[in-house]
Each structure stands twice: as structure tokens, then as C-alpha cells.
Amino acid sequence: MMFTNIEITEFSDLEFSLYNFIVTHPEKVIYMRIRDLANETHVSPTSILRFCKKLGYDGFTEFKVQLKMYMNQTENLSFIHSTTSLTEYLERTMQHDYNQRISTISQSIAAAQTIIFIGSGTSGILAEYGSRYFSALKKFSLHINDPYFPMYTSSLENSVAIVLSVSGETESIINIANRAKEEGTKIISITNYPDCTLAKLSDYNLSYFVSTEYRETFNLTTQIPVIHLLESLAKETYKYINT
Structure with a gap:
């Protein structure tokens, strides 16, 4: 999972608004600049950076890389017949x-x-x-x-x-x-x-x-x-x- 249950329970109201946008629009977020996401969610760039660091990432760029990797992993999932x-x-x-x-x-x-x-x-x-x-x-x-x-x-x-x-x-x-x-x-x-x-x-x-x-x-x-x-x-x- 991109977000763990423990992480989600510790989100503030502001962080929940970011979380909800990211999980419903991941294909848009991976191509966004931090200011684009801030405008879409009505959250300041500084708050987005704090959100990323809280999840263990150095910044928004590293978060986007991980999000893209997670999406590719989900899309390429194969099953044993x-x-x-x-x-x-x-x-x-x-x-x-x-x-x-x-x-x-x-x-x-x-x-x-x-x-x-x-x-x-x-x-x-x-x-x-x-x-x-x-x-x-x-x-x-x-x-x-x-x-x-x-x-x-x-x-x-x-x-x-x-x-x-x-x-x-x-x-x-x-x-x-x-x-x-x-x-x-x-x-x-x-x-x-x-x-x-x-x-x-x-x-x-x-x-x-x-x-x-x-x-x-x-x-x-x-x-x-x-x-x-x-x-x-x-x-x-x-x-x-x-x-």
C-alpha cells in the first residue's frame, strides 16, 4: 500500500484533503509541480512538503517517484494461472x-x-x-x-x-x-x-x-x-x- 493504516490514522484534516486528492487522482499527481498540487487542494506548498516528510520522503519529487513506482507495480501485477x-x-x-x-x-x-x-x-x-x-x-x-x-x-x-x-x-x-x-x-x-x-x-x-x-x-x-x-x-x- 502507498499509505499504511497507521499513517492514515495520524493525518490531520489538512493532510486528509491531500490524501483524498492523491488517491483519487494519482495519474495527475505524478506529473504535477508542488505548486500545481497546492492550487488544486488549496493547501500551501510548505504543508505539502511537511506531508511528504511525515511519510518519510525528502520532498515532493521523491514522493512522486514512489507514487509512480507503486502505480506501475499495481498495473503490471500478474497472477499464477x-x-x-x-x-x-x-x-x-x-x-x-x-x-x-x-x-x-x-x-x-x-x-x-x-x-x-x-x-x-x-x-x-x-x-x-x-x-x-x-x-x-x-x-x-x-x-x-x-x-x-x-x-x-x-x-x-x-x-x-x-x-x-x-x-x-x-x-x-x-x-x-x-x-x-x-x-x-x-x-x-x-x-x-x-x-x-x-x-x-x-x-x-x-x-x-x-x-x-x-x-x-x-x-x-x-x-x-x-x-x-x-x-x-x-x-x-x-x-x-x-x-
Whole structure:
């Protein structure tokens, strides 16, 4: 991001008027002289210089250079094709004994009385999907997509939490998983990497090994592997329930 949340919260009313003009007219600002911007925003050149220095730039020229670089970076952003990500996932998972691990984890899920899916953001949406998919296959499940939800599992006997996180390092998710484990809940995590904190504290972990993608602060890593793993676990669990 060109402006951080911390910087924005510290803007004065005058600085907000500059900020609003810059973010809505960046293509004009990069070619403006400081006096041109002052006339457009009804702010003095001195105030613009103070604004730039507050953001860590030596002056208006350096600020414009950084703004132009940011615009070019955004315009030239490229993404990994979904087919490439899927191929990457399949090739890497074939190097691991996934079928046996899914079978072992599914037996544990089948034996549990309560299943709770946990995730936030995109992982929260998939937690809801996983809960619905398992419930449709006769294994009633709940989902929590608020990582700050006051969850206490000590009253639940033989419970399993299926925790979803791309990085496996989200503090709020790690906290809720750790609390559930301390209260006797078995933790099954689905993460991108097997050496993350969440994977290490889990009783079982499934990792999908795909290239991570970010746009600004947003994690755009494909979630196709997660859907595949959730559906595989659900179908395998259904098999054990009905044997």
C-alpha cells in the first residue's frame, strides 16, 4: 500500500484533503509541480512538503517517484494461472503418502462426536463450506469464522477441530487452536506448509505446497487444494461411518 493504516490514522484534516486528492487522482499527481498540487487542494506548498516528510520522503519529487513506482507495480501485477497452481499441487502431493494420511485422519474424524471447523477470511468461508459438506454426508459439523469467538470445548467430549490457514501463522487462529487443544480437542490443520506453527501444534496436518500470491496485504493463494482435501476427508469419513 502507498499509505499504511497507521499513517492514515495520524493525518490531520489538512493532510486528509491531500490524501483524498492523491488517491483519487494519482495519474495527475505524478506529473504535477508542488505548486500545481497546492492550487488544486488549496493547501500551501510548505504543508505539502511537511506531508511528504511525515511519510518519510525528502520532498515532493521523491514522493512522486514512489507514487509512480507503486502505480506501475499495481498495473503490471500478474497472477499464477489456476491450472498451473492445480498442477503444482498434484505434482507435489504425489510425492507424499496422502491417501494413507487422509485415511488415518478420517478414522479419527469418524470417531469424534463433535467437529468444529475454524478459519478466518477466505479460510473462514472454506470452514463454512467444509462444515456444510461434512454435514451433508451425515457427520454434523459446526463452523467458526470469527477467530476471536469465545470458544470453550472442555464441555465437549471427543471433539475434533479442523483448522484452516494458508500461512499457519495467524496469531488469532493459533490462539484459538491452542486453547481448544489444551481443553482436550484433537486438532487437524490444513495449511500450505508443514513447518508452520499451526501444523506443529496439530495432532494431524495436511499441507498442499503451492506458490503463495499476494496483492498488497491480501493473500490470493489458490484454495482449490483446500476444497479437494476437505471433500476427500468428508468422503473418506463417510466410508468409515457406514462400515
